[in-house]
Amino acid sequence: MILQTNAAPSAQETDDGDRQPGGAYRDAFGRSASGPLAGIVVADFGRVLAGPYCTMLLADLGATVIKVESPSGDETRAWKPPVFEGQSTYYLSINRNKRSIALDFGDPDDLETARCIAGSADVVIENFKPGGLDRFGLDYTSIAERNPAVVYASITGFGTAGGAELPGYDLLVQAMSGLMSLTGDSHTPGYRSGIAVFDVITGLHAAIGVLSALHERGKSGRGQRIEVNLMSSALSGMVNQTAGFLLSGNVPTRMGNEHPSIYPYEPFPTAKGEIILGIGNDRQFRTLCGVLGVPELVTDPKFAAAPDRSLNRSALRPILQDKLAARTASEWFDIFTEARLPCAPINDVRGGMEFAQRLGLEPIVEVGNGEDALPGVRNPITFSATPASYDLVPPGIDADRGDILQWLQSAVPRT
Known part of the structure; x- marks a missing residue:
């Protein structure tokens, strides 16, 4: 089952992707979904930051995102402090609007469930070590055989050629790309950015790639594989600094808070x-x-x-x-x-949030409903007709197994 947006629902879409009166959709689990990506199903095999950030943005915009975790869960669940009601705020910051199922790929039944999820999704996103999913039959070639229209996005640290064996941590990329040589005062050692900046940029690049491939699929009917990596995103994201080197031979150095080309x-x-x-x-x-x-x-x-x-x-x-x-x-x-x-x-984070509120940007949204609701940061994209939604709090490990298995029974024939 491949759900197509901006097209009449097919016979396979009648259970989980059909339009309701007023232009809304029901998602794969019967929930009303009216965002611009309503009707798209994303199988999220990502973890930590780049992949989950990408899939959260897609989920905010209406996509049905199924988060596939190991039985021990996404690593960020254990990244504490700070915490909110005992849960890692790191995990909570990038996993709203998703549904979770925990699968052990060493278990034949769990592995087949993972294959069925990938085989029934419009989009698969993964950030395993290059080649790490091949032995499980969850690589692009294997999934595309059963799901030819799939858009399959792979996120790595340093690509799949010479850097395939390098661990893809944002801090390592900040060091190897040259960013740390630019961050700090001239008399200090290089510093990392205060956030995992290249994980975030790579997640955004992955989202752009996914949306572009979905647009192409809408014209041609073909799926394809997308590859993004932190190192390439870093070199692109350093814009004027990398261009300055390429075009003039200038190797930039740390200047503290100064700009190399503008003053004051x-x-x-x-x-x-x-x-x-x-x-x-x-x-x-x-x-x-x-x-x-x-x-x-x-x-x-x-x-x-x-x-x-x-x-x-x-x-x-x-x-x-x-x-x-x-x-x-x-x-x-x-x-x-x-x-x-x-x-x-120069504000601290509290001051930044308060300043955005004073400007009327409404940076804080309520995620979920009722007693389980929690505050979250607004999706930065505003749509005049199909706004982002914040319906689901970040899921507990395996919280939606029953719903996901029930959906698979109707969506994908077991073979």
């Missing part, structure tokens, strides 16, 4: 606290000089043009610091915002 573009001390200035063009610099009472800087040949400001930042910095010392960061934020200058306070 860093935190500045004030009478109380620091404020970020991000002056990206000459017009903004003219405005800044007017606000600070130093209009003569606009015509100074050392500072008049953006490249000159970057080259002469050591001379410009103390002038700006002297002027900024007259007021607090909070006062400057109000003044600069009124002048439409790019600026920002």
Whole structure:
């Protein structure tokens, strides 16, 4: 059974993918689903971050996501602290709107169930070690034989050629890609990013690949395999730094909070606290000089043009610091915002959430309903007609075995 969106339901879709009045669908388990991916079934063989983040985004947008776990569960279930009611907040952050089944691939019945799930899904996402699913018959070639229209996404750390044996941890990729050489002050060792940034970027790339392949399948009827890896995503995600090396031979180094090509573009001390200035063009610099009472800087040949400001930042910095010392960061934020200058306070995570709330971005949503509901971070994509939903709290291990097995009985003939 392959569910097709934006098409009339086939005979196989009548039990779990059919439209209801008003354009909504029932998902594979009879739940109303009206998001843009309603009717799509995703078999999630991913774990930790990149795969689960990708599948959560798809689930928010209406896809039915079946999370296949080992009997011990996703590793992130044990990544504590912090915790919410005893559960790992790491796990909770990337597994809403999914259903869980625990399967031991060493057990013949469990393995056949895994094959049936993959064989009945529109999308399969996995991040096992390259070749790790071959011996179980869960690799792309094996699944495509029984499910030719499947979109099969593999996520690895370093690809399937020379890096196939390397463990795919975000921290390792931050080190090997060069990101850590860019993070920190010039006199400090390299630092990792405060988040697993390349896991997240790779998860986004995987989601883009899946959606693109589904679009192609809608035209051709063909499925295909998608491969993404953290190292390639890292090199792509470092954009100007990798391009600067390729095009000019420049090997960038750590500059703390400074930008190699723009100035002023860093935190500045004030009478109380620091404020970020991000002056990206000459017009903004003219405005800044007017606000600070130093209009003569606009015509100074050392500072008049953006490249000159970057080259002469050591001379410009103390002038700006002297002027900024007259007021607090909070006062400057109000003044600069009124002048439409790019600026920002330096918040902690609590402050960031509160600031987003003040802007009306509504960053916090309620996941689930009733006593089991918990707060979550809003999906960042807004749709005018088919909004994201937050119906299911992250599942417990094997919480949906009965429903999934019942669905398989009607969806896929046992052979």
